[in-house]
Amino acid sequence: MTSPALTASTTPGMDAAATVRVEQSGLEALAHALEDPAGLGGAFAQAVTVLLGISGRVVVTGIGKSGHVARKIQATLASTGTPSLYVHPAEASHGDLGMVQPGDAILAFSNSGETTELADIAAHTLRTGQPLLAVTSRATSTLATTATLALTLPTMPEACPMGLAPTTSTLMQLAFGDALAVALLRHRGFTASDFSTFHPGGRLGARLRTVREVMHKGNAMPLTTPDTPMREVIMEMTHKALGCVGIVGQNGELAGLITDGDLRRALDQDLTTTLAKNVMNPRPLTINPDALASEALQVMNARKQPVTALFVLDSAGLPVGVVHLHDLVRAGVG
Structure with missing residues (x-):
């Protein structure tokens, strides 16, 4: 397939701005939803309570674009004082469920909530009684109804002109995960000195030296x-x-x-x-x-x-x- 040439009517900068504005609307909708104590805000507070109360780690999972988000959120949690690890849902079905230990909680990301690869992890939590927190945009999805706590994000248009490529939805997942990590950080009383312990390298590590x-x-x-x-x-x-x-x-x-x-x-x-x-x-x-x-x-x-x-x-x-x-x-x- 050959790339179409730019024409006088093509305005990449305006297209880029339109993409950002669509994604911005998703973040604004997410912020509004988090301010609702009877909706996502209340569920978010419950999620913080659950994760603060576990004796083990937060096991973060997801596949595809949601998997990339899950990996980033897991890294943010670990670096800000919340013990965590990422488990690939497909690998979990082939032995990596052994990484999930008593006292852990599972934080699963899936926009549709119908990701078949998450089925074995969800079933595992039902058998063990471990908390399953589902971050999804469909409250009636299989994942949401199976979960201990469903964290339902607002359904917003994707920035992709076909409405297919995960763009707005993954940005909202990312922002939600960051909000969760920061809330846990604050409740744990995590300090800049603690942060330096986990960031000894590079320019950030240098600025955090005493x-x-x-x-x-x-x-x-x-x-x-x-x-x-x-x-x-x-x-x-x-x-x-x-x-x-x-x-x-x-x-x-x-x-x-x-x-x-x-x-x-x-x-x-x-x-x-x-x-x-x-x-x-x-x-x-x-x-x-x-x-x-x-x-x-x-x-x-x-x-x-x-x-x-x-x-x-x-x-x-x-x-x-x-x-x-x-x-x-x-x-x-x-």
Whole structure:
């Protein structure tokens, strides 16, 4: 088959916009349905309760385009604190039902609700009494009537001009699954720190590293006392090469900070007699060691004159490290 040539009346951009608008109408209908406590909204709340109450995993399944959606939702659930796995319904009929264990719940995606490949999984749940949550657009379908809980999505036109290729329906399934994963995340109290545990790689993993993981500590910290002559302060700053020196009080607490900018501003003074306490900033920006590295970058950039280093203080106000902008850049945060 040869591809038709574009003509003056062909407007791909307008066709694309029309496709998006059809799919957008599906999402709007889904959002409206989720706001109805007597309809899909109430069923959604029940689904969250069921999945929070299981002792095992969420077994996500589906075939065809719904299967692709199911795989994505399973991955989102797993990465946001809900133990889960994907089981292919055809493979389930040939031994993979052994992957489904007591305490699990099944989350099945099927637009029509008449997918024959899901029959064995549905029958298995009837035998074992495991919850079967069916995401479908037909409340009277075999899957919906078999399920413990039917989650019936609004029936909306597909964006395909023939009304055949799953487009709007799969987008609605995807959005519904994401909504379910986010609701579970919130109820579990899943935090950014938890998220970083499951995302150690790539740029996302870098942004979720903690300050503790990238800071300079121990002897690498440039430290001195308030009565130290500025000549010695300059030597400490030069030796540690972080562009700053922390000034610590008698109890080891951070009393102030001298940066290379402070040093330049003090050049009109006699640096052989001037003391650190006369130059230091007594209210420097600091950060907690368990803060995310991305938070440190935000603190650095928050000032009109961005800073390049932050002292890291523990709960007692004692310096435990220094994080420099270059460290964040090398870690992939910047």
